[in-house]
Amino acid sequence: MFGGSFNYEKYDGYWQSDGTYVEDDYDLKQLRLNLGYAHRLAPNWQASVVVPYVWNDNEYPGFESSSSGLGDITASLWYETFDNIMCVYEVRGIEDLMPAIYLGGTLTLPTGKSPYGGEVTEVFDITGRGFYRLDANLLMDKTIWPWTMIFEFTYGVYLERPVNQEWGDYVEPYDKQLGNRRLGTVSLGYTSFLKELDTMTYTLAYSDLKEDQGTLNGNTDPTTGFTKRSFTFTAAYATMAKDWIVKASINHSPRSDNWGSDFPATDIFTIELIHVIP
Amino acid sequence: MLFPRYLLLVLMIMVTGCDDLYPSADDKREPVDPNTIGSQPGQIAPDFDLTDTENNMVNMFTELNSASGIVLYFTMWCPVCDQHMSHMRTQVIPNYPNVKFFIIDFVSATVEESRTAQENNFYTDLTVLVNNIPQNVLSLYEATMGTTVVIENAGSHGIVRMNEDYKDSVKLTTTLDALP
DSSP states (O other): OEEEEEEEEEEEEEEOTTSOEEOOOOEEEEEEEEEEEEEEEETTEEEEEEEEEEEEEEEETTEEEEEEEEOOEEEEEEEEOOSSOOOBSSOOSGGGGOOEEEEEEEEEEOOSOOTTSTTOSSGGGOOSOSOOEEEEEEEEEEEETTEEEEEEEEEEEEOOEEEEEETTEEEEEEEEEOOOEEEEEEEEEEEEEOGGGOEEEEEEEEEEEEEOOOEETTEEOTTOOEEEEEEEEEEEEEOTTSSEEEEEEEEEOOSSTTSEESEEEEEEEEEEEEEOOO | OHHHHHHHHHHHHHHTTOGGGSOOOOOOOOOOOTTSBSSSTTSBOOOOEEEETTSOEEEHHHHHHTSSEEEEEEEOSOHHHHHHHHHIIIIIGGGOTTEEEEEEEOSOSSHHHHHHHHHHTTOTTSEEEEEEEEOOHHHHTTOOTTEEEEEEEOSSSEEEEEEEEOTTSHHHHHHHHTOO
16 A cells, blocks of 8 residues: 655644743744555554655744755554454444454654754754654544544653754763653544445544653653644545545644643644555 | 565665664764854853843843853744743742843844744743844854853853753753852
8 A cells, every 4th residue: 555645734823831822923834745655464464654754944034944854754563453344334233333443553763854963953954853752553443334433542652862962063962762642532534425436534533642741861851741632624535446545634723722732833734645556 | 566665775775864763872072172262162152242122232241241151042932942941930040140041032033023922922021132133143152942052251251161952951050050
């Protein structure tokens, strides 16, 4: 399976530590091209890799910058705990309510430009966070046509690393670890059938993301960590054979207090194309 | 399956130069000549003039004359900057009454814009200087977002004692504790 998506992320203020939303007029944008490939290793196992390329375009009243580079590559392995199709047209018994459960693991590789590598001299060059991360993923999907409900939870752990440079300048070495990360998402989708049994699916999702405070030389760093809550609306077109899928989505957080902390408020527009090789 | 193989090859070539894949703990700082003017710790701090958000001209060396040291923090009014400045305001500044703290806004083009940003971000209690009016101190100190510079009053001149990211403030407070 091949996939490609294009994200356009537009900055629109940020939330302070106490959840206060701060509005500003800065024109900050990020474009991301994500190329993915997934391969079925065995009937219940699938491996995938996603390679992002990032363009930053930032315009302040007194400062402008454009840069680009490879982002952080992710590699995933998923296991499907079921052998039969779990979606049903009607519920005839308790077994029809059993969701399809997927278990996965994701490794994030610090292939992007981070403050701790030698390629970056200013903040606008950043395309990655600079840390390895391991995620454990749980996805439960229940489809009772035409409705689909999905619950997804991801728990991520960044690996501690030494740092001996910041923004291209060498500094006194120290050990740094970002905080553990939790992402929970619930979504509800509705599928309508088109001519020749192609489908259109509309999905509304709510996500809650939290990253704990990190550590420096083993001590808690009080100036790290963040939270963000957001909604995503997705419209997806799929051919009858599900060999071609086109998705368009928008991710949005309300611009008001307590929808995030220590994090930028953004809108993310995504176009995605997936092709499944029979 | 040729495409995945080519993709893998291209990826391997692309990531070969990624420092973060193989992080180093080696201390690679070069020794500096203390008799030179520059932005690195140990060097003589370059003097500068900047306008604050109340339209006062601030001269670095003049300010240093009435303090044991000066701290410069470079902000772009972002979430990370806010975490740093908020922490510095409550956890650091009150403990060093003989040190002067200046926030340098390097993204506003005018004093008025900087003042607006200062007010919108709730930092009117701190002194904010506007970069590029008239000097480019961001460039002078090779700074970027979160860069924190400590300049010690050495009598006839200032000495840079720290120039790196704010992080958890431990390095900052250690440096300030060592000021005369």
